[in-house]
Amino acid sequence: MKTILLSGNTALSYAVKQLDVDVISAYPITPQTTMVEKLSEYVANGELNAEFIPVESEHSALSSVLAASAAGARVFTSTSSQGLLLMHEIMFITAGLRLPVVMGIADRAVSAPINIWNDHSDIMAQRDTGWISFFAESAQESYDRTIQAYRIAEDENVHLPVNLNFDGFILTHTYEPVTPIEDELVLKYAPKKRRKLVLDPNNPMTFGGLGSPEYYFEAKYQAIKALENSLKTIIGADKEYAKISGRGYGLYNAYMTEDSDTILVSLGSIGGSIREIVRRMRRNGSKVGSLSLKLFRPFPAKELAEVLSKTKSIVVLDKASSPGAIGGPLFLEIQATLKSFDLNVPVIDIIAGLGGREIGPDDIRLMFNRGLKVASEKKVDRLLDYVGVYL
Amino acid sequence: MPYKTLKDLPLEEYFGPGHRLCQGCGAGIIARLVTKVAGANTIIVNATGCVEVSTTFYPDTAWGVPYIHVAFENSAAAASGIRAAYNAMVRKGIVDKNPNVIVLAGDGGTADIGMQALSGALERGDHILYICYDNEAYMNTGIQRSGATPYGAWTTTSPPGKLSPGQKTTKKDLIGIAVSHGIKYAATATVAYLLDAANKIEKALNTPGATFMHFLSPCTPGWRIDTANSIKVSRLAVQTALWPLYEVVDGEYITTVKVPKRLPVIEYLKAQGRFRHLVNKPEEVAKIQAYADKLAEKFGYGPISP
Missing domain, CATH: 3.40.50.920 (Rossmann fold)
Known part of the structure; x- marks a missing residue:
């Protein structure tokens, strides 16, 4: 495909559009805003057939995409800094419920003093929430990893949320030449499949029940092991992606x-x-x-x-x-x-x-x-x- | 009004027996009624609380419809997500039917910690029915006061003492808050008036956009009442005008259960251990009576009959 000029934020949005995401929910925070602005635009002009939920907080942003994912939708959210800290509680639950949520994080310092510029304090405070965490070096890499993220998160052997870290302003707002891959290729590489364990009235299931001491540890253990074992899927997804795009990044x-x-x-x-x-x-x-x-x-x-x-x-x-x-x-x-x-x-x-x-x-x-x-x-x-x- | 007698209620059960709620718990009755009226094509979102811990004790579940519990404060947001997912998936032909999406949350999960997410969902007008089962305190954690605890009530964090009558504030007006978002339908209900409640659930589900119901839900250990008396006490709440039954359709308040002859609030107070410390304090009873009188006037309830 033709090379175009994209910032980190718009590169992610472009990938999300090509991935045919069903539900996007986000709350504005600098320096993530231009990403959700672009996504709202795609939804508003029909380029992306999705629901955009303009929530009242980051806590609700992650909560709503979590539940949409439980209902079987392909979802996306993004945030930064204080917003990520507000999501902290729900990040554990997303991983615990084994939902393939994908989130972009425009990494930014954490208050106080309030500061909108880049460091990694926000994501490091989420280290132990059970998500897969990627870091990118360029807008191209941010784009490529977003596409990989859905294939990894939705893999039957993984079923875990993924966050994509890209440095606030340095990557989010710098325009670089990005070469996307064809729309059809994106969906061939990361195909949408109806998962079996979803909130479906034809097959009622209970999500998020109480795990007593007799069961909690096993559920946790499985999620921990899934994260450990995801390395194999991550390496494989990158290799496959290199085959179709000519670009691979490795670990x-x-x-x-x-x-x-x-x-x-x-x-x-x-x-x-x-x-x-x-x-x-x-x-x-x-x-x-x-x-x-x-x-x-x-x-x-x-x-x-x-x-x-x-x-x-x-x-x-x-x-x-x-x-x-x-x-x-x-x-x-x-x-x-x-x-x-x-x-x-x-x-x-x-x-x-x-x-x-x-x-x-x-x-x-x-x-x-x-x-x-x-x-x-x-x-x-x-x-x-x-x-x-x-x- | 599709439900005129109890025989009109659907026979199907989607909220199974064997749950771990207390005998006489109002929330169990509400969960059963809501799922009966809503039917199989329904997804329940439940906030953390009594209903969640008592109905989903792994590997058991009491739910015959899809159910999700995420956290305490976010059930409205989760419900919005499910609605959005189904809207998109129906549009794209991934699924064929859009289900009812119903939130069940306690008064803590609604009036306090869940207020922000609820306000967001109501303001956006997402097509969900949010039901607050209000047992007037944090009962799951052992009876602590909430923003919905009534004036004078004993709870473990509003203990009556030399300097305190018990709960010092009056209940938040949740219906007023909900209606201020411009939603098309809101209603109160309680377990002593099941048909009134069933018709309101039906109406709410058939109203586009966000709808809200506020159920008074007796809690036998929290209200210090006998397990056999929860329906009786719930009825007394209505007959004293402390819990008027009404609906708000497009902003218009309509009384649904009329009480031509009211009972004095002392009848309600003395039926419950949580008010035991103030039933012999006429000045405190008078305050609560004045509160009921205001509600009676607003909803057209009759005079107190001796």
Whole structure:
């Protein structure tokens, strides 16, 4: 198909239109708004045959798409920041009821102070809600992953909600060339099927009943296992998608990691900037590499361990904090991964970019230099540090 | 009025016996009646509360129609989602029939924590019937006061004491709130007047857009009444004008059950343990009587007969 100019927000909307979604429910919040504006427009002019519910809150947005999904509809919602926090309760229930809801998240800082710019505090606070969590680096990737998300969520072996994270403003509002795939191809890749377990008067079923101590654990266990096992479906869906589109993303983007002295691990749109600094520092002989994660839940620990085993030190870039913990959320995952796979690579954490504080080339160089120092000294002086904050 | 006698009610049952609600529980009677009138082509959305915990204890279910419970405060939003799903799926030929979508939520789930989602659904005019079964407190958690607890009632969080008469505020006017959204049909009901209730359910389901019903639902442990007396107490609520039965059609208030000779509120109060502390306090009884008198005047109920 022809390449068109889309922002992250409109790229998602475009995919949702092609996926023939039945019910959309959303509440406006910066920087997600242009996504729902576009979707309302598609519904209003008949380009998308769907119901758009203009709800009174994010809590109701997720509640209504959850129930629409239980009724058998293909659904979509999106939000950001405070709105995502308001959905928190219902996120657990969506996963617990095993409903294939898909949600776009324009990642944004969390109050207070109120701030509309990008970091990952909102999604990290939803870490344990049982959803599959993707991170994108570009509008094209946001578009492609949206299409993959429905195939994964609705897969019989998965039946779990998926959220698609793309950095507020940096991706949501930046227009980039995006090459969509044909409408028919989208629905062939992610076909709509009537699920068996739905709210249907012809086959009455009870959803959301009470799970006593005799049963609750089993239901939870099944949802936990489904999330763990979804990795196989996720990898398969990406490979199939690559066949029809020529684009696949894998679980991570590893750049110059093979012979590196240090690797900077990141999530989201910063990956591209980091790779650019890798290129520049490599020209000066610094053996640095970048590992940009595409999937945060399920956490692909084994796959990452393989990449991380080949370096001498690791720097984790967290765009969120876990106040009072020994490091940020991504750091804790990486450190646990290293320990679990018996890798003795020293690792440090850098928290940066909170509330949209810019992470510039010099900041990234500084992070790499910290890593190189750890690699040469073979010891960690400071486990956690903050870059870009004025003290 | 399709239902003139009890024999007119459908024989089919969609709310099974064997549920775990208390003997004499009003909510069980309401659930049974609502599903009887609505029939098989119905989806029930239930807020967290007594009905949810007592009817869906896995692996059992009391429901013969599709049922979903999501959370406490969002049943109106969930119902909107189901309606939207069916609207879209019927339009696209995925399914052939659009079912009734009915919410069952308690007074906590409606007047308090669920008010925002309810307001949203009513304002949008989504075609759902929202039924509040109002037992006038958080009974499921052990009788705590809600925004629908009547003045003077004892609950565990509105205990009467030297400085307090019990509940210090009067009930929220849920029908007034619902009607202010411009909905086409709203009505009160209670379990002592089943035919009145059945006809209202039927009418609500056949009215386009969002509709709202407010059921007074006796709670035997919460109201401290004998399990045999819930219908009697529910009838006393109507006969004292504390719970007038009416409907609001297109904004017009119409009394559906007329009470030419009213009973004094003391008859209702002394029938329940939750008012035991104030039946001998004439000044408190007088306040409640004045509240009933206002309602009687508004709904054309007759004078108190000695």
